[in-house]
Amino acid sequence: MFDSLTDRLEDVFRKIRGQARLTEENVQTALREVRLALLEADVNFKVVKDFVERVRERAVGQDVLKSLNPGQQVVKIVHEELIEILGGQATDLDLSGSPAVIMVVGLQGSGKTTTCAKLALKLRREFKRKPYLVPADVYRPAAIDQLHKLASQLDIEAYPSTPDQNPVDICAAALAEAKRTGHDVVLLDTAGRLHIDEALMDELAAIKAGCAPGEILFVADAMTGQDAVTVAAAFNERLDITGVVLTKMDGDARGGAALSVRQVTGKPIKLVGTGEKVSDLELFYPDRAASRILGMGDILTLIEKAQTDVDAEEAAEMERKLRKAQFTLEDFRTQMRRIKKLGSLEGLLKLIPGMSQVRKQLGDVQMPEKEMARVEAIINSMTKAERDNPKLINTSRRERIAKGSGVTVLEVSQLLKNFTQMQKMMQRMMGGKGMPSMPKMPP
Numbered sequence: 001m002f003d004s005l006t007d008r009l010e011d012v013f014r015k016i017r018g019q020a021r022l023t024e025e026n027v028q029t030a031l032r033e034v035r036l037a038l039l040e041a042d043v044n045f046k047v048v049k050d051f052v053e054r055v056r057e058r059a060v061g062q063d064v065l066k067s068l069n070p071g072q073q074v075v076k077i078v079h080e081e082l083i084e085i086l087g088g089q090a091t092d093l094d095l096s097g098s099p100a101v102i103m104v105v106g107l108q109g110s111g112k113t114t115t116c117a118k119l120a121l122k123l124r125r126e127f128k129r130k131p132y133l134v135p136a137d138v139y140r141p142a143a144i145d146q147l148h149k150l151a152s153q154l155d156i157e158a159y160p161s162t163p164d165q166n167p168v169d170i171c172a173a174a175l176a177e178a179k180r181t182g183h184d185v186v187l188l189d190t191a192g193r194l195h196i197d198e199a200l201m202d203e204l205a206a207i208k209a210g211c212a213p214g215e216i217l218f219v220a221d222a223m224t225g226q227d228a229v230t231v232a233a234a235f236n237e238r239l240d241i242t243g244v245v246l247t248k249m250d251g252d253a254r255g256g257a258a259l260s261v262r263q264v265t266g267k268p269i270k271l272v273g274t275g276e277k278v279s280d281l282e283l284f285y286p287d288r289a290a291s292r293i294l295g296m297g298d299i300l301t302l303i304e305k306a307q308t309d310v311d312a313e314e315a316a317e318m319e320r321k322l323r324k325a326q327f328t329l330e331d332f333r334t335q336m337r338r339i340k341k342l343g344s345l346e347g348l349l350k351l352i353p354g355m356s357q358v359r360k361q362l363g364d365v366q367m368p369e370k371e372m373a374r375v376e377a378i379i380n381s382m383t384k385a386e387r388d389n390p391k392l393i394n395t396s397r398r399e400r401i402a403k404g405s406g407v408t409v410l411e412v413s414q415l416l417k418n419f420t421q422m423q424k425m426m427q428r429m430m431g432g433k434g435m436p437s438m439p440k441m442p443p
């Protein structure tokens with residue numbers, strides 16, 4: 001999502017992170033590079049200027065440079081200030097009202113129709129709501145059809161509007177219909193134009209006046225960078241929007257729109273679109289996004305992805321084992337299975353703190369899904385006692401295991417050797433400071 005910015009910032013901070021001493025000059029140099037990195041990511045120049053100034057004030061302030069770990073402190077300040085420009089606290093969707101009304105606005109092609117469908121699905125799945133979709137874009141050919149198709153795919157009801165109707169009337173009638181049929185949230189997919197124009201704004205203002213939406217979400221194509229921010233400001237001025245949805249964050253958007261829109265409009269990013277599939281819409285959390293930008297990973301998203309079925313006790317137990325080097329092959333297999341369940345390793349690695357550097361060093365390698373299957377097969381062929389204590393595995397057991405899992409004895413030996421090494425390495429990391437990284441797969 002913010003890949004190239006993350007790379008740039010990681011380079012900057014690697015230089016100062018571990019240093020025992022920092023001078024004001026070190027910090028100035030680092031901040032100059034941060035400034036450049038942000039400008040290159042197409043962040044609004046005024047936002048960059050204010051940001052760097054705030055970080056500078058805090059970083060060269062009283063105690064930071066004299067502190068025990070000044071590099072870490074500077075990174076911490078940058079992290080906090082990034083959260084600030086991304087909006088501070090995450091802001092909830094306003095779903096009050098019966099039905100709640102969400103009006104979706106934006107330029108043509110920004111992703112409004114797609115976002116309406118995605119949001120309806122999210123509201124049903126995660127908020128347990130009963131959404132009603134309202135196609136009110138009577139100008140773009142096929143926009144109404146498109147929403148009707150998506151609606152029937154998702155088995156969500158939609159108002160049967162036609163292109164010859166007036167959009168203001170459509171919305172009012174749809175609202176009445178939603179009430180009558182017991183829907184508790186209505187999504188209005190309004191028309192967009194290629195550029196901002198007065199007639200469109202008048203129409204949107206009339207819909208707003210008629211339907212009193214609790215949310216007016218401006219949909220912006222993140223790939224268009226600063227243009228998206230300028231247009232957001234114009235819509236906000238006219239309609240007083242309540243939030244922004246950034247779409248196409250899966251593309252090579254450099255992050256400029258995400259990092260500027262809050263400061264420029266004063267309105268929070270509420271959702272981000274991360275792909276073309278109907279499930280590719282995420283609530284936006286400034287703190288998580290800031291961590292991701294700084295290559296600190298996004299453990300919370302990762303945990304949510306795991307469907308939060310990893311209970312806290314189990315996690316604590318795992319950590320205790322890691323610390324005491326009691327992490328067994330059995331545990332390793334459990335973790336491996338969990339990772340497999342989560343989906344693509346490549347995507348997951350990005351969410352783990354520090355992993356982006358490791359990934360870069362690995363280069364463009366195929367992620368070892370096949371390897372995992374092989375390793376799992378070997379572990380499966382061991383007895384429980386052996387998984388808990390690999391020292392029990394003597395030469396004849398190695399031969400049995402190799403036969404059982406269809407590999408060579410050498411491969412079994414190699415796995416055992418690598419596992420022992422990994423155990424040692426993990427113990428060292430857990431003993432020291434800093435976040436634990438993913439254990440490397442034993443080849």
Ligand code: GDP
Nearest residue numbers: 108109110111112113114247248273274275276
């Ligand atoms: P509208 O004119 O604003 O209603 O735009 P559409 O909803 O028709 O979207 C325009 C195009 O953008 C479509 O091809 C969508 O599939 C695509 N799109 C929308 N959101 C996303 C997203 O988050 N990621 C990607 N990759 N494509 C998106």
